[in-house]
Amino acid sequence: MEPFYYVYYKDTIMKKPLIGITLDIEKKKTYSNFPWYVIRENYLSSIGSLNAIPIPLIHEKKLVNYFANLLDGLIITGGDFDIDPQLYFQKSKGSKNIKSKRTNFEILIYKKFLKLNKPILGICGGAQLINVASGGTLIQDLNKKPVNHEQSNPRNETSHKINIRKRTKLYEICNKSQFNVNSAHHQGIKKLGKDLKISATCNDGVIEGIEHKKHKWCIGLQWHPEFLITKNDLKIIKSFINSVV
Numbered sequence: 001m002e003p004f005y006y007v008y009y010k011d012t013i014m015k016k017p018l019i020g021i022t023l024d025i026e027k028k029k030t031y032s033n034f035p036w037y038v039i040r041e042n043y044l045s046s047i048g049s050l051n052a053i054p055i056p057l058i059h060e061k062k063l064v065n066y067f068a069n070l071l072d073g074l075i076i077t078g079g080d081f082d083i084d085p086q087l088y089f090q091k092s093k094g095s096k097n098i099k100s101k102r103t104n105f106e107i108l109i110y111k112k113f114l115k116l117n118k119p120i121l122g123i124c125g126g127a128q129l130i131n132v133a134s135g136g137t138l139i140q141d142l143n144k145k146p147v148n149h150e151q152s153n154p155r156n157e158t159s160h161k162i163n164i165r166k167r168t169k170l171y172e173i174c175n176k177s178q179f180n181v182n183s184a185h186h187q188g189i190k191k192l193g194k195d196l197k198i199s200a201t202c203n204d205g206v207i208e209g210i211e212h213k214k215h216k217w218c219i220g221l222q223w224h225p226e227f228l229i230t231k232n233d234l235k236i237i238k239s240f241i242n243s244v245v
Contacts, residue, residue, distance in 0.1 A: 017052045017072040017244040022106055022126070024079030025059065025099060043077055043123075046226040052241045059105040068112040072244040076106055078124030078224065082187060085140060088132050094141025095187070107133045119217040119243045121236075124185050127210060127220030134193025134212075142188050147204045149183045149222075156227050159183045162208045168199035169219060170209050173239045174232045181208070181223035181230075188222065196220075217243040
């Protein structure tokens with residue numbers, strides 16, 4: 001199957017990559033009395049603004065193979081949830097709001113895209129998902145000192161600095177050893193999963209970026225580049241989309 005969506009305009013064919021984006025799910029009786037899917041607008045608009053088409057993915061295991069064959073890239077998003085610590089053989093010590101159907105779906109589709117060597121970007125909880133799916137573990141509740149990783153200022157502003165390691169894809173993309181990011185998480189990566197390496201850290205030692213050693217483009221970021229706050233965020237999203245070609 002041709003991996004690009006064709007747009008016909010005045011006899012010109014433009015090919016746009018199809019990017020799958022995982023959804024969060026809620027049961028709060030605000031929008032509906034029944035469970036409802038949710039995603040922040042800028043997850044989609046950041047992709048759409050860069051000449052790609054975002055495709056939201058429902059949590060159905062039977063569709064994983066179909067999605068993986070149809071789509072050109074995958075973004076595993078963050079959200080209002082934690083990954084069940086039983087998946088990395090720990091008891092709950094601060095984890096909350098477990099959404100097992102979502103997590104199980106994301107693990108399956110991550111592994112499928114990994115096998116197909118298609119681009120993968122994990123954002124916040126998505127980075128943690130990549131680590132757990134690869135056999136790693138998480139810090140279930142970060143101490144807020146010396147850095148508060150659930151920033152009090154608006155999420156469309158930066159709050160702390162990260163350090164980028166050389167000889168990583170992230171450094172290759174941004175060509176910087178330090179820059180500022182936003183922050184909206186209370187958990188973090190502890191033990192690295194198989195075939196992963198650290199690409200960025202905060203000054204307090206919290207891991208801010210990981211990437212796969214054997215995959216052509218598989219990066220997990222603890223911050224939210226979809227806000228496109230800095231030029232570095234834009235470079236990362238562009239690189240992800242361009243890696244489809």
